[in-house]
Amino acid sequence: MPVLVVETNSVMGRANRLISKLAKEIFLSFEESKIHRGKIDPNGFANRSGVPLRREIMAVDVSKEARRDLFSKAGFEVDEIDSFVVIFGGSLGSRRINDAIIATLSNFPNRFPKVGFFVITGERDFGEVRQELTEVSKVSSAQVVFENYSDELYSYMGNADLVISRAGSNTVAELDYFGVPAILIPLPNSPGDHQTKNARWYCERSEAVFVREGDFSPALLGDMIEKLISSPTKVFHQSFPNKPSDDEVGDAAIRIAKRAIDYAL
Numbered sequence: 001m002p003v004l005v006v007e008t009n010s011v012m013g014r015a016n017r018l019i020s021k022l023a024k025e026i027f028l029s030f031e032e033s034k035i036h037r038g039k040i041d042p043n044g045f046a047n048r049s050g051v052p053l054r055r056e057i058m059a060v061d062v063s064k065e066a067r068r069d070l071f072s073k074a075g076f077e078v079d080e081i082d083s084f085v086v087i088f089g090g091s092l093g094s095r096r097i098n099d100a101i102i103a104t105l106s107n108f109p110n111r112f113p114k115v116g117f118f119v120i121t122g123e124r125d126f127g128e129v130r131q132e133l134t135e136v137s138k139v140s141s142a143q144v145v146f147e148n149y150s151d152e153l154y155s156y157m158g159n160a161d162l163v164i165s166r167a168g169s170n171t172v173a174e175l176d177y178f179g180v181p182a183i184l185i186p187l188p189n190s191p192g193d194h195q196t197k198n199a200r201w202y203c204e205r206s207e208a209v210f211v212r213e214g215d216f217s218p219a220l221l222g223d224m225i226e227k228l229i230s231s232p233t234k235v236f237h238q239s240f241p242n243k244p245s246d247d248e249v250g251d252a253a254i255r256i257a258k259r260a261i262d263y264a265l
Contacts, residue, residue: 002263006256008051008169010201011192024263027256029169030201051173052253060158062178067159070152074118075145082114083229086160088153093122094166096213097185098129101164104218104225105140111222112142115229118156119146162228167199167210176202181228183221184210207231 002024007016010030020026027049072078089097098121105117121129126148137144150156157163158178165171167184175182184202186195199210209224 004256004260004263006049006052008173009192009194010169010197011194013191025259027252027259029173029252030198049255050252051169052256053173053177053251054154057154057158057174057177058251060155060178062158066155070155070159071116071118074147074156076116076118076143078116080114081116081143083161084116084118084159085162085164085225085229086118086120086156087164088120089122089166090168091122091149092124093120093126093129093148094185095125095129096216097164097166098122098125098133100185100216100218100221102129102132102136104221105136105142105144107218108222109139110141111226112140115225116143116145118160119144120150120153120156121146121148123148162225164225167195167202169194169198172198172202175208176206179206181207181231182209183224183228184208185213185216186210188213 003019003022005016005020005023005026007013007026008029012020026046028046029051030048067084068078071081071084076084087097087101098119101117101119105112119133121133130146130148133144133146154174157174157180160180162181162183163175164183165175165185167186172184182202184199186193186199190196196210196212199208202208203210207228209228211220211224
């Protein structure tokens with residue numbers, strides 16, 4: 001039976017490294033992953049396919065009307081806002097990212113008068129973070145709206161002027177699809193430090209920066225936010241292999257599926 005391996009991170013995980021020795025073909029998300037070909041792909045079977053993206057992402061409406069309706073529904077007074085910043089740290093959330101945003105807005109209450117901050121806190125620390133964000137929203141010149149979870153995350157990402165998040169492979173691929181400026185905070189001690197490599201890859205091709213968690217400070221984060229929201233207008237849907245096209249290979253999911261069918265026949 002043919003074995004196909006799909007690796008979405010910039011550094012191949014242990015399980016995939018082991019099974020790749022048996023693989024007929026290896027699908028990589030990052031061209032840089034081929035640096036390891038001598039170990040994982042001695043026969044030259046690795047190809048960059050891109051990260052398979054959900055159809056919901058490709059269906060996100062990024063028109064001005066959709067953006068206005070989306071953030072208005074979230075609770076923002078959209079006529080008073082020039083830029084929207086979306087912050088999230090995964091399904092459980094990231095206390096370090098939540099704390100960093102709270103500290104930045106608390107220490108610089110008058111710095112972002114025309115900015116809306118939409119914070120998806122995650123479920124784990126929502127009880128504590130909710131109270132702190134409520135207090136921050138009372139003193140900050142920025143508009144601060146928060147939820148513990150949103151089933152419209154992709155819409156918020158696609159319509160944001162800036163995203164602050166971790167640097168998992170799916171998040172980075174989704175940001176790249178939308179062409180959104182970002183501040184990326186790689187998860188410390190991720191296997192092979194792959195989140196740092198993911199973040200570097202995105203920073204090299206977009207309006208983005210990354211900062212290690214240990215280097216965070218309210219002043220630094222405030223400077224980064226200010227710089228990126230005042231940068232030239234973002235370009236939606238930058239060129240990326242996942243993007244649907246009229247080309248016969250289509251997006252990454254279709255490309256991988258077609259190869260699997262080829263091997264099965």
